[in-house]
Amino acid sequence: MNAPSAIAKLNVLVRSVTYLAKDIFSFEFVDPTGQALPGFTAGSHIDVHLPGGLIRQYSLCNDQDETHRYVVAVLREPNGRGGSMAMIEAVRPGTTVTISTPRSNFKLAPGAKRHVFLAGGIGITPIMSMIAAVQAQKQDFHLYYCSRSAERTAFLDVLNPLIAKGLATVHHDGGDPAKSLDLKSVLREQQPGSHLYYCGPNGMLNAAEAASEHWAEGTRHCERFSAGSAAALVPNESDRPFEITLAKTGKNFTVPADRSIVQVLKANGIIVDTSCEEGYCGTCMTRYLDGEPLHRDSVLDEEDREEFMMVCCSRAKSARITLDL
Template identity: 40%
Template sequence: MRLILQQLRREAEGIVSYEFVAADGGLLPPFTAGAHIDLQLPGGLVRSYSLANAPSERHRYVVAVDHASDSRGGSAWMHTVPRPGHVFDASAPINDFALYEDAPLSIFIAGGIGITPFVAMVARLQALGRSWQLHYTARSRQRAAYAQALNALAHENGTVDLRCTADGMARPDIAAIVREAPAGAHLYCCGPGGMLDAFTAACAGLPPQRVHLERFAASQEAATEGGYEVQLARSGRTLQVEPGRTLLDTLLDAGVQIQYACSQGICGTCCTPVIEGRPDHRDDYLTDEEKSANRAMMVCCSGSLSARLVLDL
């Protein structure tokens, strides 16, 4: 998809939102709350950004970027280079963090820029007249993007609990929020790794279909131990993965055509079917069940526990 940057807006200290429209002036593909788009940035960088506008809108996509959250160059570029009129290549919306719209209550736990998917989710629940609860942690009020707009929506259907840590406020007690969640409530978390880990631990006893989380950064290091071979079933080629190299590095060096985006085991783009062998799963994309089944792996970050892997490549 080709998008044109229509306007930039300062949403909070260090956080800028970007409004895109279709380059051909038409309607954009529809999206559901929780979806993201992948933007192609210079130097082969691909960055995934959650859509923050209401899913009912077809004329624009809005994403927000935190200057401090990305140490790998994408957010620094976004904050300094593009101006209105800049043309971007982007994926169509993808939703790995879908909202379960029929829940009697949706509980959102957000940290920092992790608020963005919940802005779209709250808009959707407001349109449906469904109940929601937002627990939002930011460093300060100045850094709490969208807090005012969300507060303004919190009347009959919603509540907002904003905690600003630099103002000495305690972080939300995630274990207590989960413990006190009414039966049937769906719980969502998007934020820094520590928050997601606390959320995962607190939700361990809940049915997985009621628990939803989205990571912005990998929770584990990529496997670079090497010392195994990978056989490509379609071409019959065998490659050696050397120590210090990821499986994706090895495949790309050998000229294998493979799709990838985040390189961190988050987006799922590089998911590759496994025919034989035991992957060393390091991603945050597959479920525990999918990992134990060993039928697929994220080649950008995962390695091998067996001496040989056979992949459907």
């Protein structure tokens, strides 16, 4: 039995697959009947349900004003966890795939006077939609985009005019960390009202975080494609067992200290969609109705946490927690 998820799903038609750069492809999804798709804000991502039961998150890289399509870009990673290979090998134009509606943990700050974007490799994808939004709103911005080489740099056709106007800087390091962009000097000064948005490999994100430590609180916004430092939170030796109640069936289960809620549910034939299982993708978001969660995700904000929890990694502070399943 598949448990109902707090995340809505829809079926979309793959309208096109396009080669963007070496090992990078974009996928364009449209409604099969030509209807408008649910709206999204720049920086949002969707879950894509892939053949073989994999679920992966991809940021939307198109303009938030487009309602007729979603576009994602995928890096071919032969040594990855299988998602990108399944996407590139199995998702073909004319086929239908199930996706989630867009959701966002990475948003443009409404009051920002200037936006500084920092992208590493495929981390450019959410930033492309943000750039389209700030350009439409005639806001001040600058993009720093790091990649290995020109042939591995997606969206250069769109970015070249920005480079020519001095609004974007592309930096190639040839894969040598010693030739990385000097983030300390790029981020040394925070202009008044400026916000920083960064997305890319963990090494770059950690370096950006350290180099911008002195930026004002609430002005740094990060999108991670892996758990990064959050991974250290799960599991924890001090974890204790607790009880869960499923509100829709009244079933009760014990979650032992060394198992997660999703593992216990799965062992009892109840499948909750998961992807990262480390609390950063949001796929397993589940509403709770009673009890006090011990949140261990890196996705939900305080307001969301009053209603939802990530059942792949979060536990309960209370002896029992009731889930809306």
